[in-house]
Amino acid sequence: MNGTGTAAEDRVFAALANATRREVLRLLRERGPQPVQALADHFDMRRPSLSEHLKVLREAGLVSERRSGRQRIYRLQAAPLAEVQDWLHPYERFWREQLRGLGDLLDRMPDDDQP
Numbered sequence: 001m002n003g004t005g006t007a008a009e010d011r012v013f014a015a016l017a018n019a020t021r022r023e024v025l026r027l028l029r030e031r032g033p034q035p036v037q038a039l040a041d042h043f044d045m046r047r048p049s050l051s052e053h054l055k056v057l058r059e060a061g062l063v064s065e066r067r068s069g070r071q072r073i074y075r076l077q078a079a080p081l082a083e084v085q086d087w088l089h090p091y092e093r094f095w096r097e098q099l100r101g102l103g104d105l106l107d108r109m110p111d112d113d114q115p
Contacts, residue, residue: 012080015060028076035071
């Protein structure tokens, strides 16, 4: 990710911006591939609404869909998340350095309970 963002990168970030879609990804990560109905059982929404969330995730490349008879089985596709992690890495480094600086400052400060 070079800062300008491609359409694919923008779709990944847009997909991750929604709490329901993040929960779908968590369920697929923890429980493996699942049919739509098994996923729908975790949400207080109608199946067409969940299907719209799954469509967004599919278009972002975060899930894949396989038909098995009349069921659609969804599977996590984590590769796009590596791009998100690459994008976040400099911010993690920034905050580690900030916290290390705060720790150094606190270590230099006298304790209040010292006479």
